[in-house]
Amino acid sequence: MYQTPSRRTQRKEVTKPNLIPILDAVFIFIFFLLMSANFIKVFEIPSDVPIISDREPPKTDKKPLALTLKIYQSSISIYTGVPGRNVRSFQKLADGNYDLEGLKSYLIGLKKSNLDEDTAILEPVVDLSYEDIIKIMDAIRMLRNTDPDIYVKDRQGMDVKLKTLFGKIIFGNIQS
Structure with missing residues (x-):
């Protein structure tokens, strides 16, 4: 007599893998990744793009300051002024750094005589390091607590202390 093999008659039920321990391990792994991550602050220094226009600039009686800083080696x-004329130069110091303190004190005097001006144009003529550009921009933009106070009248006629020298910085040309 013919007998069917036993493996044909017995059906094994397919078991599904238990995913709960795997999901627990993944969530714990994500938690530890987030807790061990170093979050850094990214600082942005605003800078405008030069405006190119075919229209004539608006007519005013006051001549524009057109403050331009050309950075040489x-x-x-x-x-x-327009066209620009060289009014002052600051040489590098003996340690190889730019004379930013002298530059800042000259710009404070320039700001006192041009309170409504807020724009400075940077024109690096040589390749500069990122740190040098940031130091020069900080010297142009920021007024420290130890700097002389500069006051301007607001719309109500009240004296308001300025917090920045030339806060709008435009890059005239950028070397690669």
């Missing part, structure tokens, strides 16, 4: 030269 050994000095920073300040140009004002």
